[in-house]
Amino acid sequence: MDIINLDALAIAESIREGEISAVDATTAFLERIREVEAIVNAYINVSYEEAARRAEMIDAMLAEGRDPGPLAGVPIAVKDLLSTRGFTTTCGSRMLENFVPVYDATVVGRVGEAGMVMLGKANMDEFAMGSSTETSYFGPTRNPWNPDTVPGGSSGGSAAAVSAGEAPWALGSDTGGSIRQPAAMCGIVGMKPTYGLVSRYGLVAFASSLDQVGPMARNVGDCAALLGVIAGHDPMDSTSIPAEKVDYQGRLDGEVRGLKVGVVKEISSRGIDEGVLERFRAAVSKLEGLGMEVGEISLPSFEYALSAYYVIAPAEASSNLARFDGVRYGFRASAEGEDIWEMYDRTRSIGFGSEVKRRIILGTYVLSAGYYDAYYGQARKVRTLIVKEFERAFRTYDVLVSPTTPSVAFRLGEKVDDPLTMYLSDMCTIPVNLAGIPAISLPCGLSEGMPVGFQLMGPALGEATVLNVAYALESELGFDQRPPIGRS
Amino acid sequence: MAISMEEVEHVAKLARLALSGEEKEAMRCQLSDVLEHAHRVSEVDTEGVLPTSHVVPLVNVFREDVVRPSITPFEATGNASWAEEGAFRVPRIL
Amino acid sequence: MEFETVIGLEIHVELSTDSKMFCSCSAGFGGEPNTKTCPVCLGHPGSLPVPNRRAVNDTILLALALNCDITGCSIFHRKNYFYPDMPKNFQISQYDIPISSGGTLEIDMGEYTRTVGITRVHLEEDTGKSVHVGESGRIHGAEYSLEDFNRAGIPLAEIVSEPDLRTPDEARKFMQLLHSTIRYLEISDCKMEEGSLRCDANISVAVDGSMGTKVEIKNMNSFRAMHRALTYEEQRQRRTIRDGGEVVQETRHWDDARGTTSPLRSKEEAFDYRYFPEPDLVPLEPDEAWVRELREGLPELPGDRVRRFVSEYGLSREIAETLTGERALADYFEDAAGKGQDPVAVAKWIAGDLGALLNDAAVTIQSCPVGTGGLSELVELIDGGVISGKMAKDVLKEAFETGNSPRLIVEEKGLTQIADESELDTLVDEVIEENPGAADDMRDGKEQALKFLMGQVMKKTRGKANPKAASDIIRKRLT
Ligand SMILES: [Mg+2]
């Protein structure tokens, strides 16, 4: 059986039915990893031994008739921003090169309880700061569609792993588009859930009011199933919503006739590449073909979303990253005779890469005396306007749509020294994080031979509808998501 | 929205980062660009608009006052580059 | 030049919750370094805070006791600065929307009272503890420091007073009243020596009504230290101004051994805390029912109790303050006084001899071997003339040591006073006969002679003579 080309739920079923063992599944993916990692570099650390051991344990449990969980034996890649007990968690940074957490993130615990096997920790932009996975201390990840291009970021390792067949699915995190943008660029499905739906406990914070963990998979069905595993209230996270568990995957029926779709003008025209727009418009007409009513809506504050984001996110990050000081864990630069202040300064200067330092400086600046009101205070008010505009739009529309990214994957090194241009690649995804609403990206075709992402946004806790529309569109589009990198 | 060298230095000190001269200059240029973009938030009319800190409609989230086991001393200091007698050792403060 | 000292206090109180403010580690004092820690209070990457309900509850209670308004919707902020005792290099605290504000605490200085404004009571987390290693054992000259985070994350209520205090005496009185108020609420043990009650002061000297420069004083680890530090600083600032110098705005460190303050210099950057709303926590909105329940459950607080003890029992203010310092002591007094004896006498014995016995034996009033019934009995024995005040001291001591009732002790030891007139007549006659000189002096109207003769009577009776009866007889004979 060609295990690495099976989707995650099919692997689960094969194991359940006894057609393959958990060890078979894990071994297949570990072999695939060995095969392509030299090119892709999707992982920072692969858990060869641990994964094999765990797969054996699951097989043993199955043999004894015990229940190892509903998704027993299905391998998964975990973004290296999620805390894994006893397994190195680097956040793509030299600062945490050798850091071994003492606890599991809640979502890591949940995928474990469901019986999944962690293959390793996926590469990412350092501390999730980037849109190309080029800022990783452990080298860039390459796009399986074209190794000269970036996979997007910051969850570029997770996206590339799923795309290249190095994992059937993955966990990513999304602060301004970090799941959806790489999903789009690698031709897979990725979802950022409603803020508060998935626990952030154990997700190393970038911008706490925007961060959210989410599923990345080869299709909408898998994406819905993985969301079902990780979603749900967590008493360890004060911002976790105490909502009922929803069977997202069970609710996928493709029944979307009569739903209203709003095309967001501000992020679906100006600044978007023609090739991307073409694929986007074609997908929109598919939605019409499915019996949905399509209209256009203007959300004027979106013009300022990127600006607000690049105040709020660095501000929170500057504070979140203050804890990396060489005292309790992580990298420490030490020299004879220096005092603690010199130790701090040098540790942080050597331990952090330039993008992280840039954002820390930016965030410190916008919070500092004299600038707070003009930047941070004002950005939070703009955020309110964006929240309100979304609320208004969802009174008329069931879902809103836009391209996920303004362009397809760009070339490695192309934007790395031009932060502002790099930041612009998140223009379509950022408003969603500011409003805390759910959004999914699914592939809607190719432009210049590279995947194009289609973004669907819904109201808070509207995941089921968003997923169902994505599911209907997916079967209509029939996108073949296999990249050329050696996958048959 | 150009940011001055002195401002970069001041902020770097607050953030406890020692930047080389080259780094500082690069940072100054790039940040000026980003800040110019960021400053666009000031163009928005926000008269009477309340700032958003939290998008979740939750209040009064508490845990009960119950003690649970702490981690072991080995776990507490296991990741530290310099621990001594169960404590974290740091260079002199003054 | 007319000087006026202006003092404001900032007090931190560790709440005695079982667990910490934002995690489930024990909030107990001490322990081996870092044995009461977890990913949250060590600031491990990815960990998140969840507030302790009781800490919020107790802070509201304290705020109500200080007559503050409870804020309908308050939020936590992050206070950002680097320091090795801070696990996250920011402290979760409150800033412009604290849980309460606008309270008062009235202090009675005897000749006058002063109503001190309470700017705010808010909630925050404590830092860890640094042990400085080096010859001095202090931060100055230390080779390195060791960080212990057992204390990090213990809930702290911060009380900020308005600059309404005018003398070190007032500041001390304020702290004493605040201390007993918090103890009444049973929300903290308030041990300055263990650091569960800490106080910083801002002090300035206004000259001819124009405001002076504020100096912050730290490291005052007892009421006495605070009083000395403020007195020293008041004098230092006055002297500086008188000598034509200028007071510098700075933080100064009180050195209790030397009895001086000195500037606390630090290499840290000029403070810019970059406060911003803590995104990991949601707002606090204590509903009215919660606040009402707490308000209604407030005990009678020491300030009110002093006033009532003065008016209801006729006690002096000083003795009322002593008795109300601890809630249990005041309860003990009220219970004893309720048994029918003179409350003033009861109060005097509790505040005086009993207090000293408790103090010497380091026993709390709750486990005092002399019950309120026994104490009342003692006063009754004195009042009825059965024993003298002097004998009563020994009886109380014995009762304290053995737990026996004063009446039983008096009976068993035959300590009853000699008040019988015929017996005393004989005794006085003997004394006059044995001391003719003194008797003559007494006849000449020299009052000192009475004292001498009384002493002789007491000597003969081993102190058992009723002093009033004996001196009456001597007077009758010799005048
Ligand atoms: Mg404070």
Ligand SMILES: [Zn+2]
């Ligand atoms: Zn803890």
